[in-house]
Amino acid sequence: MSSKVRNSIIVLIFGNFLVCVGMSLIFPVMPFIKNELHLSATDMGIMNSLFAFAQLIASPIVGQLSDRIGRKPILVYGLLLYMFSEILFAATNWLWMFDISRTIGGLSAAMVVPTTNALAADLTTPRQRARVIGLLSAAFSGGLILGPGIGGLLAKFDYKTPFWFAAGLGFLSMLSLQFMLPSEKEIEGYAKENVVPPTPHLRQKSSWTQTKKLFSGPMGLLFLLILISSFGLVGFESIYSLYVNEVFKFTMENIALVLTLNGIISLMFQALLFDRLVVWLTEKRLVRYCFFLSFAGTIWIILAHSKLEVIIATLIVFTAYDLIRPAITTLLTKASSTAQGLINGVNMSLTSVGNIIGPIMSGALLDMNYHFPYLVVAVFLLISWLLTYKIQEKFKANV
Numbered sequence: 001m002s003s004k005v006r007n008s009i010i011v012l013i014f015g016n017f018l019v020c021v022g023m024s025l026i027f028p029v030m031p032f033i034k035n036e037l038h039l040s041a042t043d044m045g046i047m048n049s050l051f052a053f054a055q056l057i058a059s060p061i062v063g064q065l066s067d068r069i070g071r072k073p074i075l076v077y078g079l080l081l082y083m084f085s086e087i088l089f090a091a092t093n094w095l096w097m098f099d100i101s102r103t104i105g106g107l108s109a110a111m112v113v114p115t116t117n118a119l120a121a122d123l124t125t126p127r128q129r130a131r132v133i134g135l136l137s138a139a140f141s142g143g144l145i146l147g148p149g150i151g152g153l154l155a156k157f158d159y160k161t162p163f164w165f166a167a168g169l170g171f172l173s174m175l176s177l178q179f180m181l182p183s184e185k186e187i188e189g190y191a192k193e194n195v196v197p198p199t200p201h202l203r204q205k206s207s208w209t210q211t212k213k214l215f216s217g218p219m220g221l222l223f224l225l226i227l228i229s230s231f232g233l234v235g236f237e238s239i240y241s242l243y244v245n246e247v248f249k250f251t252m253e254n255i256a257l258v259l260t261l262n263g264i265i266s267l268m269f270q271a272l273l274f275d276r277l278v279v280w281l282t283e284k285r286l287v288r289y290c291f292f293l294s295f296a297g298t299i300w301i302i303l304a305h306s307k308l309e310v311i312i313a314t315l316i317v318f319t320a321y322d323l324i325r326p327a328i329t330t331l332l333t334k335a336s337s338t339a340q341g342l343i344n345g346v347n348m349s350l351t352s353v354g355n356i357i358g359p360i361m362s363g364a365l366l367d368m369n370y371h372f373p374y375l376v377v378a379v380f381l382l383i384s385w386l387l388t389y390k391i392q393e394k395f396k397a398n399v
Contacts, residue, residue: 020143045363152256
């Protein structure tokens with residue numbers, strides 16, 4: 001790998017990480033926005049869902065656009081939009097402006113995240129590609145995991161500080177992409193050198209036929225679990241700061257501590273222990289145990305009487321969630337030796353649907369009763385845990 005390509009990959013990883021941090025910066029400051037502006041939990045849920053909704057709608061359009069006008073302009077303008085969305089959120093105190101900011105942020109994520117993967121594929125050889133895509137995926141997960149902790153720490157100064165900070169990083173990232181990425185002609189040259197011919201038998205089948213086959217087969221259960229886990233995680237996380245602030249009187253420092261600890265522990269488990277856990281337990285057992293731990297931790301939070309209990313239970317739930325997603329994704333890759341692009345596309349789409357539904361439903365339930373959202377999440381997790389026993393039966397011959 002040449003130094004130019006290596007530097008390009010580094011700035012792509014940073015851009016991917018940055019946008020994913022922007023997705024989750026809002027979580028620790030939500031109770032303070034809600035209380036200061038006298039908003040409802042439903043208002044906050046809709047605000048969060050708009051990000052995922054814009055990302056879901058824009059992603060396929062942006063993908064086609066990047067094929068026509070080039071990857072670099074899409075990335076640069078995507079980070080420009082990211083910077084603008086963060087400035088808008090920091091500078092305003094109106095709900096409708098917050099909603100516009102989050103929608104622009106979702107559009108920015110749709111422009112940056114898939115385009116970085118596509119550009120990485122253009123710049124790397126087939127042998128290098130898996131490692132680079134893995135690093136981009138790690139940046140994506142790391143941004144989502146560390147974002148709330150970063151937001152909580154910066155919000156000690158002022159609850160708008162995280163968004164000004166993110167805007168500044170967005171500007172620097174935009175400049176680095178503009179000046180460090182190769183020109184469009186150079187990118188086209190790399191893409192021609194590194195092109196991999198499509199698998200012949202995949203060209204003979206339509207995407208709709210393949211999708212229908214995936215959902216009607218045993219993998220349909222895994223896709224259902226992906227949807228439930230994404231709904232559960234975002235439903236849990238999106239109102240977490242509101243819940244602990246109002247029920248257990250958590251301060252900004254308490255929330256920042258929990259989310260920072262969660263970021264460190266989750267990254268440690270994903271980066272250092274995930275492979276060992278898979279070898280020890282297998283993916284199916286790891287998914288099963290994590291769903292059970294998530295269920296138990298959620299119930300513990302509902303029944304808790306002290307801040308320490310809530311902190312311990314929270315770390316159990318978040319860590320389990322952060323292991324469920326890569327374990328199910330690994331199972332999917334093993335369940336089929338073909339159609340990996342389609343499988344990953346369906347995976348991302350279902351995750352986005354969960355990210356849209358989860359915050360709205362949890363916010364509406366929180367407005368009714370503080371315990372309703374986590375009771376509903378717990379029911380979904382219990383059902384998911386029971387469904388994991390079907391995975392073993394259906395994938396015994398395939399995995």
